[in-house]
Amino acid sequence: MAEHPDGLPGEARVKGANTSYAAREAARYLEENKIPFENVIVSCFDADTVVSPDYFACLTYCFMNCPDRHRASFQPIPVFHNNIWEVPGFARVIETGSSFFQLIETTDPERLVTFSSHSMSFKALVEVGYWSTDMISEDSGIFWKSYLHFDGQYQVVPMPMTLSMDIVDAGSWWGTVGSLYKQKRRWAWGVENFPLVMRGFLANKKISFFDKLQHGFKLFEGQVTWAALPFLLTFVGWLPAISAGNEFSNTVLYYNASRFTQAIFGLSTIALLGTIIMSLWLLPKKKKKFSLFWTLIHGLEWFLVPFILVFLSAMPALDAQTRLMLNKRMEFWVSDKRRT
DSSP states (O other): OOOSOOOOTTTSHHHHHHHHHHEEEEEEEHHHOOGGGGGGEEOOTTTTTTETHHHHHHHHHHHOOOOGGEEEEEEEEEOOOTTTSSSSSHHHHHHHHHHHHHHHHHOOOGGOOOOEEEEEEEHHHHHHSSSSSSSOOOHHHHHHHHHHHHHTTTEEEEEEEEEEOOBOOOHHHHHHHHHHHHHHHHHGGGGGGHHHHOOOOOHHSOHHHHHHHHHHHHHHHHHHHHHHHHHHHHHHHHHHHHHHOOHHTHHHHHHHHHHHHHHHHHHHHHHHHHHHHHHHSSOOSSOOOHHHHHHHHHHHGGGHHHHHIIIIIHHHHHHHHHEEEEEEEEOOOOOOOOOO
């Protein structure tokens, strides 16, 4: 048993400081007992993470089956299912969307980055110097730290296995809104990785230009899209009709703008309906039986998506990016979560 003391030099009150201290204590234990680091897999989980009985068997198989296992992280698919039927509808919708996003991310392993709960070789963790002790986004930060340390010879291996976590629940409707906003803002603070990664790319001459371009563009595009795209989809289509002068209102572009907007939203509606159907298939079974009325309400919750994307996704991202731009340090905030 080891207790992490407060106020160590170079540490902030972040998750990475805690996990790094625990990992150093584990390294000391392994050395004393003559257990090779290369025989150990370390998993970094959030406190609310629940794994299936087959999870560690799957992890062991993926680790042993990976040719370069000491240059890889192993990423399961995180889903937010633990208390999904106990939270307000808007929270259920936004975190179901987060689960879908993580599922989609695993289809592109060449550009996959660690997120939340993940595993890696203990030998690699020691070589790169453990998790960052002063960064809020340590889960993705450990990938970039390893990628730069090993000169681009580092990968994330997607695991065909899910693990379940809690959805934010502050105990009240408005409290949950505020807590979700703070959680997404903390996630969006991952933009702090961008300048660090770009500086590392400029200093490292062994990573190929194509790999730098590929990873750098995804990192940049993902943060910009997160903060800007919901605003563009929601408001830009209406700007010509609101702000156009007499000259522009007589043009073909003005005449067709509404039709373009209708086409975009029509396609989005089809995609939304597909998402609703998939969610009904993939969500865990309800612990209690709902009436037909409440089943219909749960389906209609998805029409809150435009408001959720703007106020609980784009705005927190824009908030985090603005704070970083103005050098306003953000402290690590622990999400309010509960389940019965």
